[in-house]
Amino acid sequence: MPFTLDNVVPWGRSLDEYVRMFDLEKLSPDCRLLGCADGPAAFNAGWTRCGRQIVSCDPLYYFTAEEIQGRIDACFQMVLQQTRENQDGFVWNKTISDIETLGQVRSQSMQTFLKDYPHGLQEGRYVAAELPDLPFPDDQFDVALCSHFLFLYGALGAEFHRRSIASLLRVASQVRIFPLLQLDRQPSPFVREVIRQVEFEGHTAKIVRVPYEFQKGANEMLVLQKTGTGRN
Template identity: 30%
Template structure:
């Protein structure tokens, strides 16, 4: 049986990106009130400065990523390498991306460099603001977060996450969420919609989780502008 979540070598091939608060607002339709209404979980946080930027606005965020197992220097090197790779990769696959939003490969690299630096200034593997953990197992009590955000992992890498991995990952993200879970995007890295979405949403409904899609205020990949919103049928 295939593993339920990426492990070992496979995970090392996933890039670690630093999307900033402005992108999170657009991906997840976040309002100013959302940022300060209660504890937020960002999983995977990657090199995003989202937590640092929300804390600068008096909000509370815990960022979780399996890459936080790396030493600070190792993580900094990976993030800088992956930021450079992003420019090369998007330039080589221009037709796949939404340049009306992203600008150009150079503009994207500039944005990511600033965002990654903001992250690295704030980052410390303290087990409080930044927690090293891997889906589908999170080290938090039930309902610990009012809002959970998950960007560019689930649905993006169907070659690494099986269907069961998606189901157990979302159920675990919901276990620690009292309010709402938002996931973006719903396409893989080639822009292909997740093929088993209807089946997945039906399986979530059987577990008391309601789902609906919404149109985000951005897309990176052409056509990839939907997010998934998940709530408990019986509020917790």
């Protein structure tokens, strides 16, 4: 299905959430990161401000800041309402204590992204591209991150997951994916399949507990390490 603005619900997380979801504290300072499906998250803006290297790719970047802002405005209350109706499925703590705070945190993250976006596009930090095929040369990145896309959306299917993982491992030495649960909080059936696929190809795979949990039970990432690489 072609990517259109109508079939995306822009919802972006903060730098702090990315650092915890992917346990980025211990990453080497010169690590070249790819953020795949970063959408309107504040990660690229914040990570760049910290003097670190990051390229984000997402089909959302086919659109202008004004178009993305319009889609955020159209979806924002609907997403908050859906979360309100499923409050029991989330961990409310001092960082995000209730629905109102969630709205503020997400809105602030997306505004940070929108402010950075035009400049980041010029600098090549935001690249319009979509899985399962990525337009980057082999091994351009040390680590590729994928937050809240693969595994979360079961409807993407097995073949899409297989091809996406192959692309991510082509462009990066290591791939980290979070979460391992689907939207309905059930474990994704594709995690085992992906582990089998990468191990068969001689790479390594491990599930790592991380210091982040918002969707209840989603506190692990999958780390894939390309054979013959071991940095970061």
